[in-house]
Amino acid sequence: AQRVTQPEKLLSVFKGAPVELKCNYSYSGSPELFWYVQYSRQRLQLLLRHISRESIKGFTADLNKGETSFHLKKPFAQEEDSAMYYCALSGTGNTPLVFGKGTRLSVIA
Amino acid sequence: EPEVTQTPSHQVTQMGQEVILRCVPISNHLYFYWYRQILGQKVEFLVSFYNNEISEKSEIFDDQFSVERPDGSNFTLKIRSTKLEDSAMYFCASSRGTGDGYTFGSGTRLTVV
Numbered sequence: 001a002q003r004v005t006q007p008e009k010l011l012s013v014f015k016g017a018p019v020e021l022k023c024n025y026s027y028s029g030s031p032e033l034f035w036y037v038q039y040s041r042q043r044l045q046l047l048l049r050h051i052s053r054e055s056i057k058g059f060t061a062d063l064n065k066g067e068t069s070f071h072l073k074k075p076f077a078q079e080e081d082s083a084m085y086y087c088a089l090s091g092t093g094n095t096p097l098v099f100g101k102g103t104r105l106s107v108i109a
Numbered sequence: 110e111p112e113v114t115q116t117p118s119h120q121v122t123q124m125g126q127e128v129i130l131r132c133v134p135i136s137n138h139l140y141f142y143w144y145r146q147i148l149g150q151k152v153e154f155l156v157s158f159y160n161n162e163i164s165e166k167s168e169i170f171d172d173q174f175s176v177e178r179p180d181g182s183n184f185t186l187k188i189r190s191t192k193l194e195d196s197a198m199y200f201c202a203s204s205r206g207t208g209d210g211y212t213f214g215s216g217t218r219l220t221v222v
Contacts, residue, residue, distance in 0.1 A: 044152070044202075044213040049210050086152060096157050097142075097211060098154065099152040099154075101151040102151060102152075
């Protein structure tokens with residue numbers, strides 16, 4: 001079964017501090033991992049996907065198959081980064097995305 | 110940038126009534142989904158739809174729920190007889206296929222009273 005775990009419900013950091021939002025997954029095959037962001041009262045937006053290995057808004061995430069993790073990182077947090085962040089996994093064969101419970105990031109000025 | 114559109118943004122209904130939530134996916138997307146998020150809880154998968162039929166559904170998607178793509182552009186979720194516990198934010202999403210990620214609509218907040 002597919003499972004995504006985000007252990008932190010809330011993460012507060014000061015502006016300019018590094019950020020790491022943790023995500024661990026459970027899946028027997030080769031997963032596709034995503035990070036979605038939800039700003040206040042807005043829709044879920046795709047932030048990153050592991051296959052593209054891109055950096056969006058300064059965020060990066062590396063898939064670590066040994067540790068079954070896909071942590072989201074940013075070296076210097078900005079106030080506008082405050083939002084809910086969801087890690088999501090899709091298995092092979094276009095199986096539906098499974099979401100973690102989300103982490104609320106609060107960046108304090 | 111193309112968007113997934115959902116209407117209405119907020120719907121209040123009495124317990125036992127039928128509701129239809131509407132979605133217009135992105136036009137060149139082939140896969141369509143409904144998710145829900147009960148207040149304070151995680152985003153949960155309901156159903157996926159491809160090639161005019163349900164491709165997968167979760168345990169939540171019982172006989173009270175149905176989906177339809179009536180006219181090639183709209184994608185609807187019907188709840189036949191709403192219960193209090195159906196109160197949630199319902200998100201529609203679409204994608205081109207594997208690995209692309211989903212584009213989500215802004216959601217419909219359903220309140221059952």
